[in-house]
Amino acid sequence: MDMTTPLVEMRDISIAFGGIKAVDAVSVDLKAGEVVGLLGHNGAGKSTLIKILSGAYQADSGEIRVGGELVSIGSPRDAKRHGIETIYQTLALADNVDAAANIFLGRELLTPWHTLDDSTMEAETRKVMGRLNPHFRRFKEPVKALSGGQRQSVAIARAIYFNARVLIMDEPTAALGPAETKQVAELILELKRQGIGIFLISHDLHDVFDLADRVSVMKNGRVVGTARTSDVTQDEVLGMIISGKCPTGAVPGPGALRD
Amino acid sequence: MTEAAPAPSKAGESGRSLSDQLREIEFDPRMIGMVAALAAIWLGFNWLSDGAFLSSRNLWNLLVQTSSIAVMACGMVLVIVTRNIDLSVGSMLGFVGMVVGLIQVRLLPELWGFEHPLTWLVSLLAAIALGSAIGLFQGALIAWLAIPSFIVTLGGLLVWRGAAWWVTQGQTIAPMDSRFRPLGGGVEGAIGTTASWVIGLAICALICVAMVFARRRRVRFRFSLRPLWAEIVMAVLACGVVIATVMIANSYALPVGIARRVTEAKGLPWPPGGLFIGHGLAVPVLIALAVGVAITFLTTRLRFGRYVFAIGGNPEAAQLSGVNTRKVVMLVYGLMGALVGISACIATARLDAATNSAGALDELYVIAAAVIGGTSLAGGVGTIAGAMLGALVMQSLQSGMVLIGVDTPLQNIVVGFVLVVAVWLDGLYRKRLG
Numbered sequence: 001m002d003m004t005t006p007l008v009e010m011r012d013i014s015i016a017f018g019g020i021k022a023v024d025a026v027s028v029d030l031k032a033g034e035v036v037g038l039l040g041h042n043g044a045g046k047s048t049l050i051k052i053l054s055g056a057y058q059a060d061s062g063e064i065r066v067g068g069e070l071v072s073i074g075s076p077r078d079a080k081r082h083g084i085e086t087i088y089q090t091l092a093l094a095d096n097v098d099a100a101a102n103i104f105l106g107r108e109l110l111t112p113w114h115t116l117d118d119s120t121m122e123a124e125t126r127k128v129m130g131r132l133n134p135h136f137r138r139f140k141e142p143v144k145a146l147s148g149g150q151r152q153s154v155a156i157a158r159a160i161y162f163n164a165r166v167l168i169m170d171e172p173t174a175a176l177g178p179a180e181t182k183q184v185a186e187l188i189l190e191l192k193r194q195g196i197g198i199f200l201i202s203h204d205l206h207d208v209f210d211l212a213d214r215v216s217v218m219k220n221g222r223v224v225g226t227a228r229t230s231d232v233t234q235d236e237v238l239g240m241i242i243s244g245k246c247p248t249g250a251v252p253g254p255g256a257l258r259d
Numbered sequence: 260m261t262e263a264a265p266a267p268s269k270a271g272e273s274g275r276s277l278s279d280q281l282r283e284i285e286f287d288p289r290m291i292g293m294v295a296a297l298a299a300i301w302l303g304f305n306w307l308s309d310g311a312f313l314s315s316r317n318l319w320n321l322l323v324q325t326s327s328i329a330v331m332a333c334g335m336v337l338v339i340v341t342r343n344i345d346l347s348v349g350s351m352l353g354f355v356g357m358v359v360g361l362i363q364v365r366l367l368p369e370l371w372g373f374e375h376p377l378t379w380l381v382s383l384l385a386a387i388a389l390g391s392a393i394g395l396f397q398g399a400l401i402a403w404l405a406i407p408s409f410i411v412t413l414g415g416l417l418v419w420r421g422a423a424w425w426v427t428q429g430q431t432i433a434p435m436d437s438r439f440r441p442l443g444g445g446v447e448g449a450i451g452t453t454a455s456w457v458i459g460l461a462i463c464a465l466i467c468v469a470m471v472f473a474r475r476r477r478v479r480f481r482f483s484l485r486p487l488w489a490e491i492v493m494a495v496l497a498c499g500v501v502i503a504t505v506m507i508a509n510s511y512a513l514p515v516g517i518a519r520r521v522t523e524a525k526g527l528p529w530p531p532g533g534l535f536i537g538h539g540l541a542v543p544v545l546i547a548l549a550v551g552v553a554i555t556f557l558t559t560r561l562r563f564g565r566y567v568f569a570i571g572g573n574p575e576a577a578q579l580s581g582v583n584t585r586k587v588v589m590l591v592y593g594l595m596g597a598l599v600g601i602s603a604c605i606a607t608a609r610l611d612a613a614t615n616s617a618g619a620l621d622e623l624y625v626i627a628a629a630v631i632g633g634t635s636l637a638g639g640v641g642t643i644a645g646a647m648l649g650a651l652v653m654q655s656l657q658s659g660m661v662l663i664g665v666d667t668p669l670q671n672i673v674v675g676f677v678l679v680v681a682v683w684l685d686g687l688y689r690k691r692l693g
Contacts, residue, residue: 090575108562119482
């Protein structure tokens with residue numbers, strides 16, 4: 001699998017907000033059917049990095065390749081066109097409209113008269129939600145009336161419904177209980193089997209370690225190092241997160257602590 | 260097909276709140292509350308005025324007086340739903356009205372001569388174009404330069420009122436073109452009894468067809484259905500309101516002199532005992548209804564409306580979903596401006612004069628109508644029908660108080676009081692049922 005072209009390659013990405021380098025010359029990549037964990041403390045630059053990939057921010061410098069081709073991602077719409085879907089930490093749901101309206105937001109299904117095809121959208125929503133959360137029944141209600149797990153299902157449904165090639169999950173289990181967390185883990189493995197590449201962002205090592213094929217650790221906006229999860233221990237990765245020290249099993253990045 | 264649940268079991272049903280069930284069958288309990296409040300106001304004033312309030316004459320005028328505010332309230336709902344506000348609509352109405360007056364009284368007569376058959380249309384289109392342009396400009400400042408809408412439109416309130424004076428250095432322009440005046444109602448703006456019946460019955464037919472189609476669609480997708488009796492009651496109620504409105508408008512007689520002139524113009528003899536000729540529906544009321552239907556369609560059936568509500572619910576989410584939120588906000592203000600243009604024509608035609616003070620304080624009535632109609636100032640929530648009912652409630656209070664002889668200062672006190680209480684009650688209601 002290492003021989004194939006990476007699905008996504010972000011190279012030397014930098015972005016600064018008012019003089020502070022939130023992301024500084026970061027390079028990460030992702031292959032088809034691979035789960036890459038992006039780890040680091042709060043404020044390490046993980047969310048900013050993936051927001052560049054999902055089109056919410058534009059990088060000051062660096063390049064993004066999708067399937068080997070150089071692309072420019074200027075808006076969330078561009079990212080979606082390249083098959084990059086994101087589940088945000090905040091879920092990014094419009095609380096006042098129902099599940100179907102959220103799932104199809106920005107990509108509504110239309111009738112031949114260019115009106116909203118609400119019936120088809122609701123029927124499709126029932127299908128995709130039936131897969132993710134079979135007990136879900138509250139299709140007519142604004143999503144603010146839903147539980148944390150149900151809201152999460154809606155956000156996930158929005159990302160997977162449109163045949164994503166790359167899925168970005170920012171703290172996907174932060175709002176969930178143990179049973180729902182397990183459900184999300186199973187979903188990730190299922191999507192991986194389908195050949196979807198997944199960036200899994202978390203500040204919690206245990207969430208990520210079992211699911212990820214590789215991890216990249218960030219600290220102060222820079223990559224400390226990247227490692228296969230089979231080559232390093234959890235303690236070593238913890239050391240990367242906390243002190244920025246790169247173990248022998250990992251490839252050091254520009255942010256690695258130098259002796 | 261686990262997702263299809265055409266007939267949820269009774270056990271499942273009892274576990275959900277009443278509002279859930281009502282929402283499931285697409286029925287809004289808030290609307291019933293508003294209609295009840297309106298009924299109470301009408302019956303109360305009718306009692307206090309010894310039956311004058313519910314006379315056909317008063318109701319006809321009430322609807323005509325509501326039109327201008329109701330048209331603008333439709334746009335204000337969208338503005339407020341996107342978490343913005345527009346304080347400039349009254350001043351814009353004044354400015355656009357002055358320009359419309361100038362066009363048809365000074366400009367077009369010089370080009371085409373007085374009473375040209377197209378004068379009214381050019382005036383109306385110019386008003387809509389000018390209103391849209393002003394709205395888009397203010398919207399651009401709000402959306403692209405990120406200046407708070409409160410400030411932009413507060414500036415607009417001063418600027419356009421000043422501009423309205425500037426058009427003619429404060430001079431009032433009158434009279435309007437005779438084909439333009441029907442836009443404001445009055446005897447010329449009544450369409451007559453036969454046409455009213457035709458339009459009324461057509462609306463009833465449309466209501467029934469729309470309900471049948473909606474039901475069929477739900478059957479096709481096996482969604483839960485309203486009970487058939489509820490569907491029929493709804494249809495009967497809706498058609499009943501339409502037919503009652505037509506009957507009331509038709510039973511308001513033209514003044515004898517005008518009735519005689521109309522009869523003789525048709526070459527018929529004027530009978531010695533006189534003749535009863537009804538007004539029929541008024542043009543501005545029909546315009547307001549058409550605008551209400553169009554904007555309701557826009558908000559519920561088109562992508563644009565979906566975006567407007569999504570922005571109100573969570574602007575960041577809408578943007579991350581690929582919605583061009585700035586463009587949508589700018590277009591909302593453009594639409595608000597276009598509706599102000601229409602209202603400016605209604606107001607100018609009704610007064611048969613363009614004055615630079617036209618529309619003063621209208622912004623407050625328009626916002627109040629939207630808010631009484633259930634539009635949340637926090638954004639994301641509101642309906643067009645609610646706002647139009649809200650406009651009717653406001654106007655009913657006002658003309659009711661005029662009818663029973665309440666002094667102007669006290670009228671303002673009552674209206675202000677009612678606004679605050681209505682919003683408080685609505686909040687209580689939302690907490691309990693929402």
